[in-house]
Amino acid sequence: MASVCFYFQVHQPYRIKKYKFFNIGQDHNYFNDASDTSLNNARILDRVSIKSYLPTNAILLELLKKHPEFKLSFSLSGVFLDQIEKGFPEVLASFQRLVKTGRVEILSETYYHSLAFLYSKTEFKAQVLKHRRKVKKLFNVVPQVFRNTELIYNNDVAKMAEEMGFKGIITEGVDRILDWQSPNFLYSPQGTKKIKLLLKNYKLSDDIAFRFSEKSWSEHPLTSEKFSHWVTSHNGNGEVINLFMDYETFGEHQWEHTGIFDFLRSLPGEVLKHGQNDFVTPSEAVDRYPVRAELNIENFISWADEERDLSAWRSNPIQEDALNKIYSMEESVLRTKDSKIIEDWRKLQTSDHFYYMCIKWFADGDVHKYFNPYESPYDAFIAFMNVLQDLELRVENILRGSIAVNPILNNAKQII
Amino acid sequence: MKKLTVLMFGWEFPPFNSGGLGVACLGLTRAMAQEGAKVIFVLPEHVQVELDYMKVVLAKDFPVSPVKFKTIKTLLYPYVTEDGYFEKRMFERDCAYGQDLQGEVLRYAGMAKAIAEKEKFAVIHAHDWLTYLAGIEAKKSTGKPLFVHVHATEFDRTGGGNFNQFVYSIEKFGMEQADGVIAISEYTKNIIIQYYGIDPNKIRVVHNGVEQCPDCVEAIKNNPLEKIKDSGKLLVLSMGRLTLQKGVDYFLKMAKLVSKHVPNAVFIVAGSGDMERALMMQAAKLGISGKVIFTGWLQGSEIQEAYRRADLFVVPSVSEPFGLTVLESMAQGTPVIVSKQSGVSEIIAHALKVDFWDVEEMANKAIAILKYAALNKHLSEESQKEAKELGWDKAAKKCLKFFNEKVEL
Numbered sequence: 001m002a003s004v005c006f007y008f009q010v011h012q013p014y015r016i017k018k019y020k021f022f023n024i025g026q027d028h029n030y031f032n033d034a035s036d037t038s039l040n041n042a043r044i045l046d047r048v049s050i051k052s053y054l055p056t057n058a059i060l061l062e063l064l065k066k067h068p069e070f071k072l073s074f075s076l077s078g079v080f081l082d083q084i085e086k087g088f089p090e091v092l093a094s095f096q097r098l099v100k101t102g103r104v105e106i107l108s109e110t111y112y113h114s115l116a117f118l119y120s121k122t123e124f125k126a127q128v129l130k131h132r133r134k135v136k137k138l139f140n141v142v143p144q145v146f147r148n149t150e151l152i153y154n155n156d157v158a159k160m161a162e163e164m165g166f167k168g169i170i171t172e173g174v175d176r177i178l179d180w181q182s183p184n185f186l187y188s189p190q191g192t193k194k195i196k197l198l199l200k201n202y203k204l205s206d207d208i209a210f211r212f213s214e215k216s217w218s219e220h221p222l223t224s225e226k227f228s229h230w231v232t233s234h235n236g237n238g239e240v241i242n243l244f245m246d247y248e249t250f251g252e253h254q255w256e257h258t259g260i261f262d263f264l265r266s267l268p269g270e271v272l273k274h275g276q277n278d279f280v281t282p283s284e285a286v287d288r289y290p291v292r293a294e295l296n297i298e299n300f301i302s303w304a305d306e307e308r309d310l311s312a313w314r315s316n317p318i319q320e321d322a323l324n325k326i327y328s329m330e331e332s333v334l335r336t337k338d339s340k341i342i343e344d345w346r347k348l349q350t351s352d353h354f355y356y357m358c359i360k361w362f363a364d365g366d367v368h369k370y371f372n373p374y375e376s377p378y379d380a381f382i383a384f385m386n387v388l389q390d391l392e393l394r395v396e397n398i399l400r401g402s403i404a405v406n407p408i409l410n411n412a413k414q415i416i
Numbered sequence: 417m418k419k420l421t422v423l424m425f426g427w428e429f430p431p432f433n434s435g436g437l438g439v440a441c442l443g444l445t446r447a448m449a450q451e452g453a454k455v456i457f458v459l460p461e462h463v464q465v466e467l468d469y470m471k472v473v474l475a476k477d478f479p480v481s482p483v484k485f486k487t488i489k490t491l492l493y494p495y496v497t498e499d500g501y502f503e504k505r506m507f508e509r510d511c512a513y514g515q516d517l518q519g520e521v522l523r524y525a526g527m528a529k530a531i532a533e534k535e536k537f538a539v540i541h542a543h544d545w546l547t548y549l550a551g552i553e554a555k556k557s558t559g560k561p562l563f564v565h566v567h568a569t570e571f572d573r574t575g576g577g578n579f580n581q582f583v584y585s586i587e588k589f590g591m592e593q594a595d596g597v598i599a600i601s602e603y604t605k606n607i608i609i610q611y612y613g614i615d616p617n618k619i620r621v622v623h624n625g626v627e628q629c630p631d632c633v634e635a636i637k638n639n640p641l642e643k644i645k646d647s648g649k650l651l652v653l654s655m656g657r658l659t660l661q662k663g664v665d666y667f668l669k670m671a672k673l674v675s676k677h678v679p680n681a682v683f684i685v686a687g688s689g690d691m692e693r694a695l696m697m698q699a700a701k702l703g704i705s706g707k708v709i710f711t712g713w714l715q716g717s718e719i720q721e722a723y724r725r726a727d728l729f730v731v732p733s734v735s736e737p738f739g740l741t742v743l744e745s746m747a748q749g750t751p752v753i754v755s756k757q758s759g760v761s762e763i764i765a766h767a768l769k770v771d772f773w774d775v776e777e778m779a780n781k782a783i784a785i786l787k788y789a790a791l792n793k794h795l796s797e798e799s800q801k802e803a804k805e806l807g808w809d810k811a812a813k814k815c816l817k818f819f820n821e822k823v824e825l
Contacts, residue, residue: 020780021677021787321790359798378768381791382784 002184002234003280003288004271005198006072007147007170008247010095011113012048012080013352015039015373019383024390030344038373045083049091052251057094059250059261063268064101070268071103071279074247075147078111078131079350081138092138099139105281106135108143108166114349115313117148117157118300119327127346128164144168145282149351151200151244151303152310155296158189158197166195168286170244172303173199177295184238186289190296196286197295200244200303204230209245213258224263228270228277235276239289244303305360313354318381323354325388329395336398344391348384356380420819421454423537423554425528425547429459431716435657436740437544437567440600440624445470447625447812456535458550460524473535475527475550518582525549529557539563539819545570545583548590561595561822563815571607572735573661588612595822598622598815601759604737620818623763625808626743641684641725644709649682650786653726653750655719655741656733658689663732663755663772665691665698670730672702673779678786681707686722688713723748727792728785732772733758742767743806746799751792753781763806766798 017033033039063070076095084091098104110116110127111134117124128146136142145168146161153171161169173183181187183199207227211217219226231241246253254260271277280288304312313319326348333345357377374380424445428438445455446469455470524547532540532554540562542551548564555562570584591597591612597619599605605621608614645651652671656662664685671683685695685708692710699708714722723729729745729752736758743760745752746767754761755772768781785792 020776021783022673022776022780317790317794321788359794375769376765378791378795381788382781385784385788385791386780 002231002238002277003240003285004231004277005240005242005280005282005285007107007200007242007244007282008072008074009245010053010074010080010247011077012041012045012083013113013350014079014083014347015041015044016348016353016380016383016387018374018379019386019390021386021389024386025393028344028390028394030387030390031347041083042087045087048248048252049084049088051256052248053091054094055256055261056247056250056264057091057098059265060098060104061094061101063265064098064103067268067272069272069278071105071281071284073105073107073145073281074098075107075109076135077109077113078127078134079113079347081134085138096139099141103281105145105283106139106141106143107170107282108132108135108146110149112346112349113149113351114346115149115152115323115351115354116327116349117152117160118310118314119323120330121160123327123330123349124160125164145170145198145286147171150312152300153302154298154300155189155191158192158195162192162195168196168198168282170198170200170242170282171297172244172301172308173202173242174301174308177297177301181293181295182238183242184234184240185292186240186285187293187295188291190294196289196291198240198242198282198285200242202303204241205243205245208243208263209249209253212249212254212260212263221259222263224266224270227263227267228273231271232274232277240280240285242285304355311360312358313351316357316359318359318377319354319357322357322381322384322388325385329388329392332395332399333391336395338394338398341391341394341398348387348391353380353384357384418538418820418823419452419454420539420816420823421456421537422448422819423532423535423540423560424455424457425524425540425542425550425554426457426459427544427546429457436624436738439740440567440738441543443625443627443808444811444815447808448816450809451812451816453812453816456537458528458531460520473531475524475531521546521549521586525553528553532558532560538823541565541815541819542590542594543567545587545590548586548593552590552593555593561819562593563596563598563819563822564590564594565598565600565815566591566604566608566737567600568737569604569607569611571611572604572737573659575660575734591618594618596620596818598818600624600738602762603757603759607737620814622811622814622818623759623806624738624740624743625806625811626740626747626803628747628804628807639721639725641722644682645725649680650678651684651726651728652681652782652786653684653686653722653729653745654731655686655714655722655729656731658685658687658691658695660691661734661736662687662689663734664695666732666734666772666775666778667730668695668698668702668704668708669775670732670778670782671699671708672704673775674782674786675704675707677783681786683708684711684722684726685709686711686714686719719744720748723750726750728753728782730778730782731755731758732770732778734772736760743803746803749796749800751785751795751799753778753785764799764802766795766802768795 014031016030017039109131111131112127116127146166147170148157151171158169183201187197189197212222214220234241250260300310301308333342356372356374357380359377426441430438430442445457448455449469456473457470458473458475460475528550540551540554540560542548543565544567551562570579570587591614599608599619599621602621605619608619609616654667658664674681699705723745729750731739731742731754733755739758739760742752742754752767754767754769756769757772761769770778
């Protein structure tokens with residue numbers, strides 16, 4: 001049997017507007033860009049919803065009705081859920097309809113799609129729990145399988161996920177980790193007892209997500225027939241085919257005219273034509289298939305860029321500086337007990353902000369540039385650091401205020 | 417590629433230069449010589465240079481053929497507009513483009529015929545309008561192909577306003593008569609197409625490079641800039657002729673904004689020009705005279721020292737055909753903010769770019785570089801690496817390739 005396991009990442013950050021130094025102390029709204037640029041979060045949400053989320057959700061609903069064996073999974077970041085709840089409730093409703101079929105699983109992740117695991121385990125846990133509560137509230141389900149931001153993973157992440165009660169965890173099937181092993185089996189992360197690891201089959205996933213419309217690709221055009229054939233040929237060499245990708249593949253990265261929607265529409269039918277194939281959710285894969293070996297992954301891996309490590313977010317001094325700065329504020333931010341400040345601090349943790357500061361191949365203009373709403377990584381850094389200065393001021397003002405309010409608790413002079 | 421002999425007409429050469437033209441000629445000719453080309457460099461009489469890698473010919477040693485004047489008179493007619501001539505205009509060069517310079521240019525052209533007849537060469541290469549007539553004379557008397565190298569245009573110098581008709585006519589005539597036009601940036605190429613009506617197929621873009629040896633400069637002892645830095649100040653540098661084109665007034669407006677938030681910043685205006693007085697007045701009016709230092713014209717190692725000591729270099733040019741100073745600063749590891757209205761911004765990634773009129777954004781970026789140490793350090797390292805890749809060898813190769821195409825015809 002080859003069980004196809006679809007997992008789609010659905011995420012939109014709160015992009016920081018072009019925040020200038022002169023805004024510090026005056027403007028406490030960091031995410032409300034209203035221009036025509038790609039910093040306008042509302043505008044982007046509208047566009048992607050119309051081009052991708054709504055049409056693809058409609059197709060999936062159709063497919064779920066047509067094929068009772070069809071199944072899939074999503075992870076929906078908390079910041080994404082917030083944005084559609086407030087800005088495009090129709091999209092939320094369409095996701096809810098999908099989950100109601102009972103064959104669409106929701107995965108767990110950090111609410112703010114952040115790199116918190118790398119800096120603060122307490123913050124990481126808090127964000128995962130907040131996300132779990134949100135998912136329960138909106139979809140009435142409790143996630144059983146975990147995926148860290150951008151599939152960032154190592155043994156420690158797996159241990160933490162197991163501690164938090166998850167039965168499965170997913171990550172990228174990176175070549176250098178796997179060596180001769182195949183991503184089409186389940187593994188046991190070293191140092192854990194029960195949790196099972198699912199690995200993305202990046203070759204087949206990227207065939208859809210990246211190569212689909214590339215005319216120079218030898219396999220272009222990719223038909224669902226052809227793809228289903230590739231899936232079937234794994235019989236005997238694998239149990240699960242994990243197709244993990246960004247949901248925006250459908251309609252946004254791969255535009256409608258490439259035929260991506262037709263491909264999706266016909267795919268389940270083609271796959272199911274071969275009796276030995278079926279579809280599973282990650283939970284089902286975990287329940288059904290045994291672990292075939294232990295995998296020891298000490299150094300962090302991810303699904304980002306060619307390197308598939310942390311370099312997309314942490315490969316130059318300005319990224320490091322920004323990350324260190326924001327996480328150094330954890331203690332004082334939480335101490336303010338001010339919900340708006342804490343919320344802003346968390347929105348600033350979203351991994352995208354640091355992705356925009358990546359300088360790898362900046363001069364050559366590559367995929368980072370396509371995704372970068374700023375003119376340069378330096379502009380991204382400047383806006384981010386200016387915003388942190390403003391946040392710091394707000395924190396200081398509150399904390400100084402509280403000293404005055406509770407004079408008995410400490411001997412500090414009243415400043416106000 | 418055949419090894420060519422190039423008869424090159426220049427106007428200035430370091431250390432007797434007043435702008436980027438001389439610097440570019442030095443870098444280009446040296447790189448061309450390294451590529452195996454033989455360069456015969458012609459200079460007008462008032463410049464004396466001794467070089468080991470190419471032959472320098474001083475035009476003053478040659479007789480003047482009085483052919484040009486009639487030709488010149490006729491050539492000016494097609495380009496006369498209703499507005500007429502602008503005779504005596506002050507340009508950014510330290511001499512007036514009055515009758516004197518016009519006379520020099522024509523006289524230079526007159527000598528070119530004799531020079532061309534004496535030397536053996538495959539192509540003629542003329543730098544900027546001052547030498548185009550000389551190039552044309554050399555082409556007329558030998559039939560060899562002529563290439564004009566556009567380092568700047570009347571449009572850059574005047575911002576599209578009061579063109580000097582004499583200069584504009586020569587620029588246009590030179591580009592039309594040439595077999596090939598070399599533009600130092602896409603920015604300049606577009607100006608040539610739009611304002612001079614030259615066929616795009618005739619134009620080749622060859623970006624300038626930068627000399628690859630910033631460490632070869634001796635440190636200056638008792639450098640006043642060093643003393644200022646030691647007292648805890650941050651240096652923000654601008655360097656270039658003090659003219660409208662260079663946008664120094666925007667620099668001062670930016671300085672006002674920056675000094676509000678970075679009280680220990682000091683602003684260096686290095687250069688001289690017709691706007692010097694006005695700029696000093698402006699600094700006073702803005703209330704920042706205490707923070708601005710006018711150094712006057714810097715030479716040689718003083719320039720490299722200035723780059724090295726500065727914490728930030730700002731080039732707010734209104735219209736900059738290239739901007740060699742940007743690369744020079746990057747080579748010294750000093751971060752740069754450069755106007756988007758410049759040729760150099762086309763080829764560099766590790767510099768901050770801004771529209772020259774957007775003073776607020778310019779100040780925003782400047783403050784960020786001065787306040788965020790990680791940004792300053794990183795830009796410094798990356799820009800230095802980038803500058804290393806931008807030597808003159810690429811430019812020389814491109815020019816020689818262009819020459820070979822016409823020579824083979």
